[in-house]
Amino acid sequence: MRSYRGQVAIVGVGETPVGKVPGRSALWFNAEATRLALADAGIDKSQVDGLVTAPSFVAPFARMSVAVSEYLGIQPTFSNTLNVSGATAAASVSVAAAAIHAGLADTVVVCCGDNMLSGLTRDLAVKALVESRDPQYEAPFGLLVATTFALTAQRHMAEYGTTPEQLARVAVITREHALRKPGAQMTAPITVADVLASKLVTTPYHMLDCALVSDGGAALVLTTAERARDYRRAPVYLLGGGESYTQEHIFCAESITTTGAAVSSRRAYAMAGVDPGAIDVAGIYDCFTGTVIMMLEDLGFCKKGEGGPFVETGAITYGGRIPINTHGGMLSYAHPGLPGGFFHIVEMVRQLRGEAAERQVAGAELALCHSLGGGFATNATIVLGTEATL
Amino acid sequence: MTARPLPPIDDDTRAYWAGLARGELLLQHCRDCGHVQVYQRALCGRCLGARVEHRPASGRGRVYSFSTVHRAPSAEFKEDVPYTVVLVELVEGPRMISTLVDAPPETVRIGQAVEIVYDRVSPEITLPRFRRAGASMTS
Ligand SMILES: [Zn+2]
Numbered sequence: 001m002r003s004y005r006g007q008v009a010i011v012g013v014g015e016t017p018v019g020k021v022p023g024r025s026a027l028w029f030n031a032e033a034t035r036l037a038l039a040d041a042g043i044d045k046s047q048v049d050g051l052v053t054a055p056s057f058v059a060p061f062a063r064m065s066v067a068v069s070e071y072l073g074i075q076p077t078f079s080n081t082l083n084v085s086g087a088t089a090a091a092s093v094s095v096a097a098a099a100i101h102a103g104l105a106d107t108v109v110v111c112c113g114d115n116m117l118s119g120l121t122r123d124l125a126v127k128a129l130v131e132s133r134d135p136q137y138e139a140p141f142g143l144l145v146a147t148t149f150a151l152t153a154q155r156h157m158a159e160y161g162t163t164p165e166q167l168a169r170v171a172v173i174t175r176e177h178a179l180r181k182p183g184a185q186m187t188a189p190i191t192v193a194d195v196l197a198s199k200l201v202t203t204p205y206h207m208l209d210c211a212l213v214s215d216g217g218a219a220l221v222l223t224t225a226e227r228a229r230d231y232r233r234a235p236v237y238l239l240g241g242g243e244s245y246t247q248e249h250i251f252c253a254e255s256i257t258t259t260g261a262a263v264s265s266r267r268a269y270a271m272a273g274v275d276p277g278a279i280d281v282a283g284i285y286d287c288f289t290g291t292v293i294m295m296l297e298d299l300g301f302c303k304k305g306e307g308g309p310f311v312e313t314g315a316i317t318y319g320g321r322i323p324i325n326t327h328g329g330m331l332s333y334a335h336p337g338l339p340g341g342f343f344h345i346v347e348m349v350r351q352l353r354g355e356a357a358e359r360q361v362a363g364a365e366l367a368l369c370h371s372l373g374g375g376f377a378t379n380a381t382i383v384l385g386t387e388a389t390l
Numbered sequence: 391m392t393a394r395p396l397p398p399i400d401d402d403t404r405a406y407w408a409g410l411a412r413g414e415l416l417l418q419h420c421r422d423c424g425h426v427q428v429y430q431r432a433l434c435g436r437c438l439g440a441r442v443e444h445r446p447a448s449g450r451g452r453v454y455s456f457s458t459v460h461r462a463p464s465a466e467f468k469e470d471v472p473y474t475v476v477l478v479e480l481v482e483g484p485r486m487i488s489t490l491v492d493a494p495p496e497t498v499r500i501g502q503a504v505e506i507v508y509d510r511v512s513p514e515i516t517l518p519r520f521r522r523a524g525a526s527m528t529s
Contacts, residue, residue, distance in 0.1 A: 134429070135395065135397060135398055136397035136398065136399075136403055136429070137397075137428070137429050137486065137487060138487050139395045139397075140394065140395060140396065140397055140515075140517055141475055141487055141488055141489045141517075142394070142459060142462065142463055142466075142467040142470065142473065142475070142489070143459070143463065143475055143487065144459060144461065144463045147457045147459060147463075147475050150457035151455040151456070151457050151475070151477050152455070154455045154456060154457055154500070155454065155455040155477075155500065158455075158500040158501075199460070199461070200458075200460040200461075200472075201459075201460060201461045202457045202458070202459045202460065202461070202475075203456075203457050203458040203460070203495070204457075205457075249429070249487075250477065250487070251428060251429075251477060251484070251485040251486050251487050252428075252429075252485075256454075256455060256477070
């Protein structure tokens, strides 16, 4: 099997302030995160010959990767503005790794930034509604973006007995994690009762079952494994990647409780040559609480249908089988739209470098990141490892 | 009351919306492989054959999943909340998105039998909604 396993490493990460950050543009969030990632890597911008980013929801640049390059004063020879909705984060890293491995570029910045919270006007909110739903077969029926995901959770509850309390536990645990992460948007502890008492949005989801709306940006610097050895930080290697695109419309999905994540993760594990049981820590796209429960199953951390009890027994926090979203995820750290999934990757890099301070999962060598979007239309998984895992 | 988003009809879907306007839910059947599909396309989504034809559906199905919307996605839907979005599995096989009428949210369950209700919202557009099968018309 052709593979980029061990050929490419992440050598720098950067994050802007997140939450409510008024007055800053989507370009700024991209550029500032990139500036910080280059400083972290200890390299000059002149060494960057590739840039991958996602379109901004707020800013009007169709060629966002080109606009960000210009803002930064660089002229890369590889550029990609990539959008597979929420799956963009892991997919962007995989595309950058493939480009490096294939010789299209040597050092690629993968960044993403947006000002969803400060920049969201009423017109943009309507645009979000229109663009995210089929205008003939879905939009006339008044679906929220969350409603598509809610349909999957409702069915999961009926098929497997997953409870509202189990969904709520995901939010509670994620909030506990965010309390250890400086700069997190949410800073007050919550209980299961708080989640269940928060306003219903689209059943079974309450307000606290849903991801935040934020401003923020994140960036990663990727280069060849050969070059990575000369960098100041311990390289974090790309061991495997996989993607899956199963449908556009939720009504065309073969199953709404088993998703393309089962396929994308199987491909990523196969390339990495590891089993789910070997993963020490994971960043799982947590747009909704039920999403996490379904992903724990599809990613192979527990059996299908057992995600609820798995969460309830503390398996996804410190001391459990697989601590996830140690930065607080999109439920409690930040969710500026497409950048939301990138913070999980930054956090997993920090875990594998042993730099996660009081959030550190002791001895973490192997990490998984999974991003998804469009009501499970898109799924992308990457497996990362330290030098010891090569 | 503000106008809700109306479907923009195109060549693929003209016959579908015309069917709904006269009280027929049309499904595309492939004459080559027998596949039945939602949504309307110029080709069969299974075999890519162009010999797809519309046939009236029974209008009956079951609730495959549902979600009751409490926070309107936009001002146009504010006066309707709470309303229940359903993923209906038609007896012909395909699934479609709709909303339930005459169904208090707390009574909705996965697996319930439903039947189509034709909701005329403009001269061109009749939306396919669903109600509990056997329920009497109350509006
Ligand atoms: Zn066919």
